[in-house]
Amino acid sequence: MARKPAGSTVNALYAGVMTLPQLALSSLAIGLAIGVGLSLLVVWAYRARARAEEETSMTIPPGITDVLRSMDDAACVVDVSGLVLATSKAAARFGIEVGSTLENPELRQLVRGVRSTGETATESLRITRGGLSLDPRLVSARASAIGTRLVLLIIRDVTEQERLDQMRRDFVANTSHELKTPVGAVSLLAEAIESAADDPAQVRAFASRISAEAGRLGQLTGRIMSLSRLQAEDGLTEVAPVSIDEVIASSIEAHVVQADSAGVELARGGDRGVWVRGDAQILIEAVGNLIANAIVYSPRGSRVGVGVKADDDVVEIAVSDQGIGIAEADRERIFERFYRADEARSRRTGGTGLGLSIVKHATQRHGGEVRLWSRPGRGSTFTIRLPRIDAPANSGQGKKSKKKRARKGAPATGATRVRNGETA
Structure with missing residues (x-):
């Protein structure tokens, strides 16, 4: 076998070894690969941690849902986008439901402020209830951070x-x-x-x-x-069957002297034998206030009428005068405390400005309402409407069916004039 020359063996050996520039380039490439790999690993780890934190922060802490269920106030938990995650039962009154977003811009601004600062904030706002623009409510809204991405919002209607x-x-x-x-x-x-x-x-x-x-x-x-x-008071403290006949008689009797002094005739007419449930003294005061007002605003020689009309379910007590009437601008405020349509006359006659307000509240306490008809120069009629009841068994009138009592139960009478405390 022929032997290779020694020089060719050396050349082959050197051919398998990198040169210094090649070695430097290889080292640089390996370093870059390792660096990129480490960077990707760090980014992946950071994102994984962020996802874990986000998932943790988006989870409502244990017990919050139970607290919401027991709250009387409107309350909800919202995320960074304003999405409602949980609510109390009362939140529905303001149109706040799970899966919806906060519609009120002021509430959204309050939530954003708390999320950015991390500090609890409270504001008084006027917001609509149930999306009805005609029903603005004054509320105290309190927002508190839950973790980094959730906010607890409590809305108290004040x-x-x-x-x-x-x-x-x-x-x-x-x-x-x-x-x-x-x-x-x-x-x-x-x-x-x-x-x-x-x-x-x-x-x-x-x-x-x-x-x-x-x-x-x-x-x-x-x-x-x-x-x-x-x-x-939320209701009446003394409730019993009340005879409207007795209410009218007592109210008129208390103002006979005032009517005689003013030259005004009092007349009573309408249905009799009608009953309601309530407080007799409060009703006497309410009807008496209407009679007193009618006398004050009636000219001498005129008449003040007190009439009763009853149907199946409602009793109407109307007090009418032939006085100066009430201007349309005053009718909406006439039942306000201390409001006087004619300030000078009221002062001169000793009026307090509270009589009609008492009538309004007394009627409402009995589950009724007050209606007003008036024309300037023609007079006014105030009508108290109350729920009717059957006559009690011990009244001597007996219990009548609604159909019978509507036709017959309380016979109407003509007008009865009252002078010096006696009917004429």
């Missing part, structure tokens, strides 16, 4: 509370204003009596005026107390 607070503020302000007049008058008249101590006639005149102001003060205080009781 509309009624705010209304009551405003009523109290108005009541205190109006009462303070109304009490200043008689109290101030009594103080001035007392000083006048001191100055006129040597003049018996002047003293008697001032004393008479003090008595009148004291009476007005007593009337105002009494009506304030009556109205406060009616507004404070």
Whole structure:
């Protein structure tokens, strides 16, 4: 066999070995590959961790759902997009349901603010209830972060509370204003009596005026107390069958002297033997207030009529006058406390501005309503509508069926004039 030359063997050996530049390039390529691999591994690990955190943060913590079920307020848990994940039962009143998004922009802004700061926030907002733009509600909205991506939103309806607070503020302000007049008058008249101590006639005149102001003060205080009781109570404390005949008779009797002094005739007509359920004294005061108002606003020589009309389920007590009437602009506010359509006349006649408000609340407490008809220059008619009941067994009228009592049960009568406390 022929032998290879020694030089060719050396060349072959060197041919299998990299040169330095090749070795450097190979090392660089391997380093880049390892670097890219490590970078991809880090990115993958970061994303996996982020996904795990997101899945964890999107999970409602244990117990939150149970708390929502037991809440009376509207409450919900929302995610970063405003999607509702869980709700309390009351949330439906504001149109908030699981799977929906918050529609109110102010609520969404509140949630975004809490999510960005991580701090609990509370705001007073006016939002619609159930998507009805005609039913805005005043609410206290409180948002708190749950983790990094969820927010607990609690919506408390404070509309009624705010209304009551405003009523109290108005009541205190109006009462303070109304009490200043008689109290101030009594103080001035007392000083006048001191100055006129040597003049018996002047003293008697001032004393008479003090008595009148004291009476007005007593009337105002009494009506304030009556109205406060009616507004404070959720229902009537003393409920029993009430004869409308007795209510009308007592109301008229209490105002006969006032009518005679004003030259106004009182007349009673309509159905008799009608009964309702309620508090007799409250109803007497309510009807009496209507009669007193009718007398005040009636011209001398006119008539005030008190009529009763009953059907199957409703009793109507109407008090009509032939007075100056009520302007249309005043009709919506006529039942407000201390509101007077004719300020000068009311002051002159000693009106308190509370009578019609008492009528309204007394009627509502009995499950009824008050209606008003009026024409300027022709007069006014106030009608109290109350639920009717059958006459009690011990009334002597017996229990009638609705059909029978509607046709016959309470015979209508003609108008009965009342003079000096007696019918004529």
